[in-house]
Each structure stands twice: as C-alpha cells, then as structure tokens.
Amino acid sequence: MSDVQPRAPSAIELVALTKRYASGAAAVDDIDLRIAPGSYCCLLGPSGCGKSTTLRMIAGHEIASAGDILLDGRNITVLPAADRGTAMMFQSFALFPHLSALDNVAFSLRMRGVGKDERIMRAQELLERVAMGALAQRKPSELSGGQQQRVALARALATQPRVLLLDEPLSALDPFLRIQMRAELRRWQKDLGLTFIHVTHSQEEAMALADTMVVMNRGRIEQVGAPRDVYNAPATEFVARFMGGHNVIETSAGKIAVRTDQLQVSPSGSALAGLMGTVTDVEYQGTYVLLGLHAPAAGGDGAVSAMLSEAAFAQRPYATGETVQLSWAPPQAHALSA
Incomplete structure (x- = not known):
C-alpha cells in the first residue's frame, strides 16, 4: 500500500447556490444541498439540468452568481480552484498526450513547486495505488480507456484532495468497460474514504454508485435520497418519468x-x-x-x-x-x- 494518503473526507454544503448568465437565464437556481463526508454522491439529470454547472462551481471553474459553497463549514465560494481542497476528474480525462503516465500524475506537483525526486516518488506511489505502476512510462495513446481513467484518478489524487469531483467520467467508455470501471470507482471511493461527487445522466450508473442521489431538473433539485428510496418513492412526476420503470x-x-x-x-x-x-x-x-x-x-x-x-x-x-x-x-x- 502506498504511503500517499489523502486528507480526511469532508462535507460539502451548498446554500442558495445560483448561477445566472448574462441573459438572466438560471443554469442553477437557488439550490440547497448537504453532502455527507466520505459519501458517494451522484448529481443526476438530463442535459441542461444544471448538474455539470453545479460541479464546476464547487470546483471553482465557474463563478457563482449568488449563494455559498462550504467545505467543512469553511466558505470556499470565491477561493481559487487550487486552494479549495477539491480535485476534478474530467470526462475526457484531459491527459497530456506527450507526457508519460508518470509525468501526467507528477505535473500538478511540479506546478506546486514539489521537488523532482519527491514528485516522481509520489506519482509512482499513486500509480501503484490504482494498479498502473507497471505502465508508468507509457503515454496516453498507448493505454486503454480504462487505463487512462486510472491515470486521471491518480493525477486527481496527487494534490491530496478532500473532495473528488467527477464530470461524467464513464461516458467515453464502451458499455462493458463502463460497468467494470464503475465497480472500480466505487471500490476506490471506499478504499480512499474520500467524498466523491459524480455527475452523470445515466440512471443506471447513479443507482449502482451512489449513497446519495440528487435528481436535478431545470436548474433545481427535484429529489435527494438513497437510490432505493428515490426509485421506490419518486417525489414528483418528473422523477418518476426520468428514473424509468x-x-x-x-x-x-x-x-x-x-x-x-x-x-x-x-x-x-x-x-x-x-x-x-x-x-x-x-x-x-x-x-x-x-x-x-x-x-x-x-x-x-x-x-x-x-x-x-x-x-x-x-x-x-x-x-x-x-x-x-x-x-x-x-x-x-x-x-x-x-
């Protein structure tokens, strides 16, 4: 087991969080949500429901128009992304094609001024954690989609985040690999003990992964609950139709x-x-x-x-x-x- 350990998991709280564009349209409209520390939370809904915008505001990649984002009670709403204690895994994995897996993982440590020997050691440890140590010198084009995802996860963990944010991380994978990788995501979340916030449009994916499911529609939250509760007792007509069955x-x-x-x-x-x-x-x-x-x-x-x-x-x-x-x-x- 690697010596690289993430910090203790953290709770995220959104208070009257809103994102409006210049036109006045609300992508996210006055939502309140508390995500328990160490839980796996899925933001679920159709395209345009506000789930990805919510995730980007938590990450610091979108500026909130109103409301607050709290991490363990600390207001991080206006902090730079690097100072929030969160890390993002993007849908495309966003790996540098000219760098090896090892150097992709070490890159964020380099940007933070970590010395070469230490960042290489930490990057190798993180690749070992996600079963990619033997492929550390391969470039992204030499890796499968699932292997690239493991590298992207190791890179996200390099900054020792308290909350890991995942923006549709499985959508680019074929159906068989998607099922395999969601099982691995769930295992990693349990092993690491981190808070995961995962955006998806797939009801099946959210049901398989989440402790807490947040169903969104038109910038608002329709229902929050455990997947079994949401499926068996939909609160609104929208949730019943969207969840299917x-x-x-x-x-x-x-x-x-x-x-x-x-x-x-x-x-x-x-x-x-x-x-x-x-x-x-x-x-x-x-x-x-x-x-x-x-x-x-x-x-x-x-x-x-x-x-x-x-x-x-x-x-x-x-x-x-x-x-x-x-x-x-x-x-x-x-x-x-x-």
Whole structure:
C-alpha cells in the first residue's frame, strides 16, 4: 500500500447556490444541498439540468452568481480552484498526450513547486495505488480507456484532495468497460474514504454508485435520497418519468406512480377494478417480457408499460392489439406532487 494518503473526507454544503448568465437565464437556481463526508454522491439529470454547472462551481471553474459553497463549514465560494481542497476528474480525462503516465500524475506537483525526486516518488506511489505502476512510462495513446481513467484518478489524487469531483467520467467508455470501471470507482471511493461527487445522466450508473442521489431538473433539485428510496418513492412526476420503470397514472385523487413490475395485466372481462388498455408492443427481454400498452384513462398520451415474468407470459401470452385489464394493489401506488 502506498504511503500517499489523502486528507480526511469532508462535507460539502451548498446554500442558495445560483448561477445566472448574462441573459438572466438560471443554469442553477437557488439550490440547497448537504453532502455527507466520505459519501458517494451522484448529481443526476438530463442535459441542461444544471448538474455539470453545479460541479464546476464547487470546483471553482465557474463563478457563482449568488449563494455559498462550504467545505467543512469553511466558505470556499470565491477561493481559487487550487486552494479549495477539491480535485476534478474530467470526462475526457484531459491527459497530456506527450507526457508519460508518470509525468501526467507528477505535473500538478511540479506546478506546486514539489521537488523532482519527491514528485516522481509520489506519482509512482499513486500509480501503484490504482494498479498502473507497471505502465508508468507509457503515454496516453498507448493505454486503454480504462487505463487512462486510472491515470486521471491518480493525477486527481496527487494534490491530496478532500473532495473528488467527477464530470461524467464513464461516458467515453464502451458499455462493458463502463460497468467494470464503475465497480472500480466505487471500490476506490471506499478504499480512499474520500467524498466523491459524480455527475452523470445515466440512471443506471447513479443507482449502482451512489449513497446519495440528487435528481436535478431545470436548474433545481427535484429529489435527494438513497437510490432505493428515490426509485421506490419518486417525489414528483418528473422523477418518476426520468428514473424509468414507472407508470404515471391520473386518478380521481391525483397523479400516482405504479412501477412497471407491479402493474397487473389480466384478460379483458376480469373482475379486477382498474383501467382498460390495448397491447401495442411485446418485447422479450430474457427473464421478463415488457408489454407496451395504450390506456386512455391513464391520462397524458395514455402510454403505459407492464413487466411480466417469463413464466407468467408463457402461461398466459398476450398479443399486440389485444384488449386487457390493468390493475394494481393500493400499496403499490405512490402519490406524486406536482
């Protein structure tokens, strides 16, 4: 194990944080958030929701229009990026193509005036920490995407940050490597004990990684919670639709969310109370079959879906164009706010 140790993990707190552009449009609109020390937090949302702008303000790469950024109670809102105690891993990894892995990691130490022998020693130790010690002399073009990411992580750790910021670090990787690398990110976060703040547009990625998930929309926070809580109990219609796996249905009491695996499908004419629908699509997904349905009484465009186990579908298959009855148990319906 390397002797290079990061400092103790830190809490980040955002207080009424706002970013407005010259046009007056708000990229981030008066958000409050506290991220626990030593936790893995994912900022999640569609393009333009404000998640990357929030991350850049924490890093010091964007200037906040209003509000405060606190690190362990210390206001870092106007401090230069190098003085904040944070480090950023960029989406493109941003490695210098003409430098070796070792020199890429040592570069920030060089800029801070660390002597050559010490910075080379520390850079090698950090590469060993991320299982890249044997490839220290290779240039980025000689490394795979996953190896480049390890070098980028080692470089980010060189300044011994208290908070590591990750801007969609997996989006440039192929699907198989993305799954492998997110497992490694989670392991590194646990081993290092650092606070990680990770921006992603992928619900699956956030569910796999986060202790705390922050769902953003149009510059505001829609919901904060553990992934299981956000998925099982979406607070708003936006969260239910964005997270996927839910049907948003209008009832006399208001809008509800019913998970696709909890929507029951029965042949037309069954005694169950619910909605009438028509099967529009049947997709075999291996362990389950996904039915696309049109139910006008559900509201909106009437599109809903149901997930049936492979065994249930085999026992009673449904075909496109068939009229069916849709129902759910009352505990499976979750009320949504506007």
